[in-house]
Amino acid sequence: MTQHNTKPLALVTGGASGMGLATVGRLAHDGFAVVLVDRDGKLAETETARLKAQGLDVRCHVLDLTDEAAVRALIQSLPPLNALVNNAGIFDERKFLDVSNTDFRRAYEINLIAVATLTQEVAKTMPNGGRIVNIASRAYLGAKNHPHYVASKAALVGYTRASAMELAARNILVNAIAPGLIDTPLLRNLTPERMAAQLALQPTGKAGRPEDVAHAVSFLVSAQTDFITGQVIFVDGGKSLGGSGA
Ligand code: NAI
Secondary structure, X not given: OOOEOOEOEEEEEOOOXXXXXXXXXXXXXXXXXXXXXXXXXXXXXXXXXXHHHOOOOEEEEEOOOOOHHXXXXXXXXXXXXXXXXXXXXXXXXXXXXXXXXXXXXXXHHHHHHHXXXXXXXXXXXXXXXXXXXXXXXXXXXXXXXXXXXXXXXXXXXXXXXXXXXXXXXHOOEEXXXXXXXXXXXXXXXXXXXXXXXXXXXXXXXXXXXXXXXXXXXXXXXXOOOOOOOXXXXXXXXXHHHOOOOO
């Protein structure tokens, strides 16, 4: 991998919270210099300071990833990235008959289009052997009560496969992780009843931890994975094995 200040450089979106935050910490422990990007400035700065106090090489940039010009300008201001983790995403529930075009556009803007902007800009300068990991969702297989989210994550899996084909000649590997229920602040958008319904569908009987996803990202961005691209790795406690998606 190309070195930056003797360390490879990684960027994690949505790095101020949940599995993005766990991934920032994990990659910094793995030896990356990590750029944490998030729109929540207060949280981003607090968490960056906390990680730096542990001796980790982390810096943050506060921006809204749906601001195309700001995203492209950020990447142009950075050295080439060795690893990109497209983790930021939004989730909310809407009944099938109530979901609006605005809901679909909101979900697509961040869960798909922001990923495409960032990936395209990063790919212009990413060195051979770079790694891109997109955080999709097990829900892309099908789930009830959030059709706009399901569709946006299925689109992200499609974009992952397209990117893998486009970038394979440069040995840039692009994979997706499909988390199941993971205990992060994102779940505050579930009512207690819906949370109970989701837990009931977990073969393991419990939600995963943000670190479970961070470890999978660590594997996919490592130099050991030289022959895995365009794949979806499920980190879902077996929920994708069967049963009806709630
Ligand atoms: P979270 O809500 O804890 O963290 C998401 C972070 O992304 C937040 O810090 C937020 O400020 C940031 N963000 C959102 N929109 C942004 C934007 N436009 N610009 C910049 N930053 C933005 O969420 P969590 O659970 O860690 O989710 C991470 C990813 O995992 C998301 O893509 C989500 O869809 C996906 N996922 C989560 C699951 C779960 O059970 N928590 C299950 C499956 C997938």
